[in-house]
Structures are given as C-alpha cells and as structure tokens.
Amino acid sequence: MIRLWASLTFRIALLYGVLMMASLAVISAVFYYGTVVVQARDIDRNLEEGAQSLSGSYKTHGRAGLQKEIEQLLDDGINQDTEVYLLLDPQGHKLAGNLIDWQADAAPLDTLVTESVQRYGRPSLSRLLWHHLPDGATLVVGRDLHDKQRIRSLVWRSLAVGGGIALLLIFAGALLFRRQFARNLSVIRRTALEVQSGNLSQRIPVTPAEDEFTRLSRDINHMLDRIEQLMDGVRHVSNTIAHNLRTPLGRTRAQLEEALRHHRDATPVSEAAAAAIQDIDALILVFERLLQIAEAESGARRRPFEAVDLRTVVTDVVELYDAMAETRDMALSAEMDDETSVLGDRHLLSAALANLVENAIKYADGSPTIRVSVREEPAHVIIEVEDHGPGIPADAIPRVTERFYRLESRVPGSGLGLSIVTAIANMHRGTLRLDDAAPGLRARIILPREGADALPDSGIRI
Amino acid sequence: MRCLVIEDEATTADYIRKGLEEGGHSAVLCGDGGEALRLGVGGQWDIIILDRMLPGGADGLSILKSVRDAGNATPVLILSALASLDERVRGLRDGADDYLTKPFAFSELLARIEALTRRFKKQAVEPELRIADLCMDLVKRKVERAGRPITLRPREFRLLEFMVRHQGQVITRTMLLESVWDCHFDPGTNIIDVQISRLRNKIDKDFSPSLLHTLRGEGYTIRIP
Numbered sequence: 001m002i003r004l005w006a007s008l009t010f011r012i013a014l015l016y017g018v019l020m021m022a023s024l025a026v027i028s029a030v031f032y033y034g035t036v037v038v039q040a041r042d043i044d045r046n047l048e049e050g051a052q053s054l055s056g057s058y059k060t061h062g063r064a065g066l067q068k069e070i071e072q073l074l075d076d077g078i079n080q081d082t083e084v085y086l087l088l089d090p091q092g093h094k095l096a097g098n099l100i101d102w103q104a105d106a107a108p109l110d111t112l113v114t115e116s117v118q119r120y121g122r123p124s125l126s127r128l129l130w131h132h133l134p135d136g137a138t139l140v141v142g143r144d145l146h147d148k149q150r151i152r153s154l155v156w157r158s159l160a161v162g163g164g165i166a167l168l169l170i171f172a173g174a175l176l177f178r179r180q181f182a183r184n185l186s187v188i189r190r191t192a193l194e195v196q197s198g199n200l201s202q203r204i205p206v207t208p209a210e211d212e213f214t215r216l217s218r219d220i221n222h223m224l225d226r227i228e229q230l231m232d233g234v235r236h237v238s239n240t241i242a243h244n245l246r247t248p249l250g251r252t253r254a255q256l257e258e259a260l261r262h263h264r265d266a267t268p269v270s271e272a273a274a275a276a277i278q279d280i281d282a283l284i285l286v287f288e289r290l291l292q293i294a295e296a297e298s299g300a301r302r303r304p305f306e307a308v309d310l311r312t313v314v315t316d317v318v319e320l321y322d323a324m325a326e327t328r329d330m331a332l333s334a335e336m337d338d339e340t341s342v343l344g345d346r347h348l349l350s351a352a353l354a355n356l357v358e359n360a361i362k363y364a365d366g367s368p369t370i371r372v373s374v375r376e377e378p379a380h381v382i383i384e385v386e387d388h389g390p391g392i393p394a395d396a397i398p399r400v401t402e403r404f405y406r407l408e409s410r411v412p413g414s415g416l417g418l419s420i421v422t423a424i425a426n427m428h429r430g431t432l433r434l435d436d437a438a439p440g441l442r443a444r445i446i447l448p449r450e451g452a453d454a455l456p457d458s459g460i461r462i
Numbered sequence: 463m464r465c466l467v468i469e470d471e472a473t474t475a476d477y478i479r480k481g482l483e484e485g486g487h488s489a490v491l492c493g494d495g496g497e498a499l500r501l502g503v504g505g506q507w508d509i510i511i512l513d514r515m516l517p518g519g520a521d522g523l524s525i526l527k528s529v530r531d532a533g534n535a536t537p538v539l540i541l542s543a544l545a546s547l548d549e550r551v552r553g554l555r556d557g558a559d560d561y562l563t564k565p566f567a568f569s570e571l572l573a574r575i576e577a578l579t580r581r582f583k584k585q586a587v588e589p590e591l592r593i594a595d596l597c598m599d600l601v602k603r604k605v606e607r608a609g610r611p612i613t614l615r616p617r618e619f620r621l622l623e624f625m626v627r628h629q630g631q632v633i634t635r636t637m638l639l640e641s642v643w644d645c646h647f648d649p650g651t652n653i654i655d656v657q658i659s660r661l662r663n664k665i666d667k668d669f670s671p672s673l674l675h676t677l678r679g680e681g682y683t684i685r686i687p
Binding site (some may be wrong): 249288319346 | 484679
C-alpha cells in the first residue's frame with residue numbers, strides 16, 4: 001500500500017476518484033431531497049389542508065356532519081391504503097375513524113407528529129395532526145408512512161449499492177490507469193537507464209498511435225539524437241587531440257630511442273635521452289589516464305556492458321599485485337562469495353580495483369594485511385579493499401578523489417588513481433566510498449546488483 | 463620477414479622501416495589508403511602494420527575489414543594514436559591480431575611482431591616445454607629444474623609458460639600484462655619487474671646458468687646465455 005501511495009499516477013487516479021465520489025454525493029443529495037424530503041413536505045401540507053377542510057365542514061355541518069363526512073372519506077376508495085382519520089367526542093370516545101389504538105394524552109395539538117398507531121388492526125407508522133374542535137371533540141388527520149418508508153429505504157439502498165460499486169470502479173480504475181501509465185513510462189525509463197550507462201545509440205520505440213507518450217518519446221529521441229551528435233563531436237575532437245599530441249610525442253620518443261640505439265654508452269647525452277624517454281612515458285601515462293577519466297565520465301562507450309564475474313577480476317588483480325605486496329611485507333588476501341557477477345566492463349573494473357590495491361600497497365605503511373573482498377547484498381555488490389595503515393584523515397576524504405590531489409607527496413604517483421576509480425564506479429551506476437577502518441582505510445566500490453535495475457513490467461515506482 | 467607498413471606519417475614510417483631493417487626484416491611503406499588496400503588484399507606478407515588514421519579520413523579499420531573479407535589471414539598489428547580501451551577493443555574485434563598505441567617503444571613493436579609471426583607458425587599443443595635443464599609439465603602443471611621440483615603459484619606458472627613459449631624473444635611488460643594477467647591498462651608501476659624478480663628467485667637463484675634476463679629499456683627474455 002505504501003508502494004502504491006508512492007506512485008504519482010495512483011495518487012492522481014485516486015484523487016480523481018475522490019472528486020468523482022464527491023460529485024456523486026452531491027447528485028445523490030439532490031436526488032434524495034427531490035424525492036424523500038419533497039414528498040414528506042407534500043404529505044404534511046396535504047394533512048394540514050385536510051384538517052382545515054374538515055374543520056370547515058364541522059363549522060357548517062356540526063359534529064354529526066363531520067362524522068358523516070369522515071365515514072364517507074373512509075369509504076370512497078381514494079387513498080384507502082394510507083389515509084388515517086379519527087374523530088373523538090370530548091370524553092375521548094371514538095365517533096368515527098380507522099384508528100384502533102392511540103395515545104390521546106401525549107399528543108401535542110396542531111403539530112405534525114410521527115407516531116406508531118394501530119390502523120385497521122395493523123401497526124402503522126403514521127404522520128398525524130391532532131386538532132381540538134371548539135366543542136371539545138378531537139379530530140385526527142393522518143397518513144400512513146409505510147409507502148414513504150419503503151421509498152426512502154429504497155433510495156438509501158440504491159445510493160449505498162451504487163456508491164459501493166462506484167468506489168470499487170474508481171479503485172480498479174486507479175490501478176488500471178497506473179499500470180497503463182507505468183507500462184508506457186517503463187519503456188522510456190529503460191531507454192533512459194541504457195543511455196545513462198553510456199549506450200547513446202538506444203532510442204525509445206515509438207508506436208504509431210499519436211498519443212502524449214508517443215509525442216514525448218519522439219521529443220526525447222530527438223534530444224538523444226542531438227546528444228549523440230554532440231558526443232560524436234566531442235569524441236572526434238578528443239581523437240584528433242590524441243592523434244595530434246601523440247604523434248609528435250611519439251616522434252620525439254622515437255628519435256630519442258633511435259639516437260640511444262646507436263650510442264649505448266653512459267655519456268651524459270645518452271643518459272639525458274634515456275631520462276627524456278622516461279619523462280615522455282610518464283607524460284603519456286598521465287595523458288592516458290585523463291582520457292580514461294573523460295571517457296568513463298562521458299559514458300562514451302561503444303562496448304555494451306556484459307556480465308562480469310568479479311572472481312576473475314579479483315583473482316587477476318590480486319595475483320598481479322601479490323609480489324609487490326610481498327616486497328613490502330604485506331599479505332594480500334582475497335575473500336569472495338561463490339559467484340558474484342555484475343553488468344559492466346571487465347577491463348575498467350579491473351583497472352579500478354588495481355588502483356585501490358595499488359594505493360593500499362603504496363600508502364598503508366606497516367599494515368600487515370590488505371584484504372580484498374567481494375560481497376553481495378540484496379541490492380548491491382560491494383568490492384572492498386581494506387588496509388590497516390595510517391588511513392586518510394577524515395577531513396581529507398572528500399578531497400582525495402579530486403583530480404591531481406595528492407595526500408602523500410613523497411610517494412610517486414599521478415594523483416589521478418581515485419578519480420579514475422570514481423569515474424569508473426559512476427559509469428557503472430555505482431559509487432566509491434572511503435571509510436575509516438580504524439585503523440586504516442576501507443575503500444568500497446558499491447555497484448548496483450545485476451538485474452536490480454532491470455525493470456519488471458509492474459511495480460515500478462513512477 | 464616481409465612487412466607491409468601502412469602509415470601516412472613519413473617520419474614515423476621511416477623510423478619503423480629503419481628499425482625493421484635493423485632487425486633483419488624487409489619493409490614496404492605505404493601512405494595512401496587506396497594503395498594500401500590493393501597491397502594489403504593482394505600482396506603476400508608475413509605481417510601488416512596498420513595505422514588507423516590515414517589521409518582523407520580513411521580509417522585503417524576499413525582496410526582491415528577488406529583484408530579479412532578477402533579471406534586473407536595475415537597477422538595484422540594496428541599501430542594507432544587512438545589509445546582508449548574502446549578503440550583497442552574495437553580494433554581487435556574487427557580482426558586485428560594486436561594493437562599497439564602511439565607513442566610506442568620500438569622494442570615493443572619488434573617484440574610484438576615476433577610474437578605474432580611465431581604464433582602464426584606453430585600452434586601445436588605440446589605436453590611439455592623445455593629450456594636448458596628447466597622442464598615444464600603442462601599436463602601436471604609441474605616445473606623441474608636440474609631434476610629438482612620447483613613450486614610455482616598458478617599465475618607464476620602461466621608467466622613462465624608464456625616466456626618459455628617465446629624463448630629467445632624480447633617480451634615487453636605490456637605483453638606480459640595482457641597475456642598473463644589479462645590486464646589491458648597500464649598500471650604505471652614496476653609491478654611486472656617485481657613479479658619477474660620473484661620468478662627469477664625460484665627458477666634461477668640456486669641454478670646455473672641464469673635463464674631469465676632483463677633487457678634494460680625493452681623488457682625481458684628467457685634464453686640460454
């Protein structure tokens with residue numbers, strides 16, 4: 001129910017339903033007023049008129065005349081089922097009428113009351129008007145409410161049943177509306193997720209129907225066309241830069257190398273040439289890493305993501321760095337669940353993990369162990385590298401992922417490692433978390449679990 | 463070895479040609495897309511070295527495709543300034559056998575050319591590999607030197623196997639990273655040196671002669687001195 005409530009479509013549909021119910025209630029009230037209430041008023045008016053006309057007869061024809069008229073009224077066959085008359089002499093004896101049992105003492109005079117009486121020996125709920133005639137006799141004019149009661153309960157019942165059905169229809173309609181809406185939106189969302197993870201060629205399938213969703217989808221597709229065009233432009237520019245920078249760098253390196261090839265001696269010139277080659281290589285590496293970050297950040301990927309077995313990634317990286325860890329008296333261990341896979345790019349995930357492991361080996365002085373682990377949680381897969389070195393001061397943690405920020409300037413490095421890890425994690429819709437391992441550093445790449453993002457057809461929050 | 467070098471940049475092309483000739487190979491240079499297509503599809507080469515960006519916007523990959531579509535299986539090494547992982551994967555997927563990014567060390571190019579042409583000559587599966595008195599049992603995954611067993615970790619075994627298979631050749635750090643650790647990025651540290659020195663401790667330290675050699679500025683080789 002909470003999930004349903006979180007859905008905007010459901011709320012809109014429900015609000016719409018509530019408004020509909022309200023208008024239904026107004027219509028019902030008018031209808032009720034027009035039937036039951038007006039009818040009740042008519043009855044009261046008729047009774048007053050009847051009493052008046054009978055009082056008139058009494059004045060002209062006297063008690064006996066009135067008695068006769070009442071008997072006539074009861075016998076004339078009009079309103080036989082509902083009419084109530086009673087004429088009592090001043091002592092309370094019945095002179096005429098069809099009531100058998102009544103309570104004369106309690107009855108207020110000249111006021112319309114609703115009472116249970118015995119009419120022709122049958123119980124009846126009646127509307128009655130008690131009137132004292134000038135000679136002390138009592139005239140009662142009334143009307144049985146049995147029919148009216150039936151109509152009233154019929155009206156109430158129809159309103160209740162109709163209202164219940166309307167409520168059910170509204171709820172079902174809200175659900176249906178939401179589902180339809182969710183289905184249309186899930187197509188768009190799926191495409192958005194694909195695009196978000198770098199697959200820019202993805203487009204929303206457009207149906208021939210000219211509805212709002214088709215128009216929205218078409219607009220989004222146009223937007224994606226434009227973005228893809230721009231990205232292609234950016235890619236073209238960076239390729240050109242790569243070409244135009246790498247080519248002269250390569251040429252310089254080649255010339256230095258060629259010069260060295262013919263003079264393998266230890267003259268200052270050849271040493272300088274060797275140093276220059278090293279510098280060029282370092283420059284190329286920084287350049288490559290910046291491109292790698294840019295590439296990962298822009299999500300400009302041509303390769304689709306595939307299922308990556310993280311065991312292989314961890315094994316490759318741990319077995320690559322184990323020798324380096326040994327030289328620093330550290331033990332590099334790997335802990336893994338059976339089979340943990342995520343959707344991603346294997347080479348980039350390896351690069352990210354390698355950066356974390358290398359950082360741990362380089363900076364966690366005196367940490368006897370470095371633990372690499374892969375763990376599955378309901379919604380995430382976590383790749384964790386934990387050391388027990390000096391760690392990173394809490395205030396520096398947000399800064400270490402910035403490009404070229406270096407915490408330890410005495411250890412050689414480019415200052416790009418954690419930027420690359422962050423970019424790669426983000427590209428996989430994940431995050432890099434750095435925490436205090438007390439003591440040491442716990443670096444975690446938190447990735448969404450494979451399939452956790454796949455949209456089921458129903459139950460999507462919109 | 464006859465090499466076709468498709469490269470429009472004259473200095474680089476000349477540098478490659480000189481280097482190849484010094485290494486005892488013959489090289490034909492070609493800087494034009496149409497010519498390259500004709501030579502690549504029609505000629506008999508031991509290896510084609512292909513630049514991706516050719517004048518007039520032609521992509522070397524289209525030449526590569528034509529070569530492959532013509533049923534020509536000559537090893538192709540792409541040499542390109544397009545260095546991103548994506549571009550490399552794309553090149554390999556489109557039929558290249560190796561991808562080297564510019565700028566490159568010449569020794570790296572030479573080592574890769576040799577590894578590629580050697581790989582194309584023999585692909586037989588042997589039960590064991592030998593160099594001098596070192597013997598690798600590929601079935602039981604055991605190593606002996608001078609009759610004494612040597613305990614290697616699985617990855618060290620793969621490293622040694624790769625080196626022994628390419629004995630006598632120069633093997634560069636990136637070749638090892640890619641083939642032994644399936645690592646297609648440059649860690650930028652001396653990590654391979656450390657791995658090699660650990661392996662050397664196991665197979666060379668207590669034996670004579672030394673088999674595993676470091677070639678400064680180039681890489682490593684395993685050979686009988």
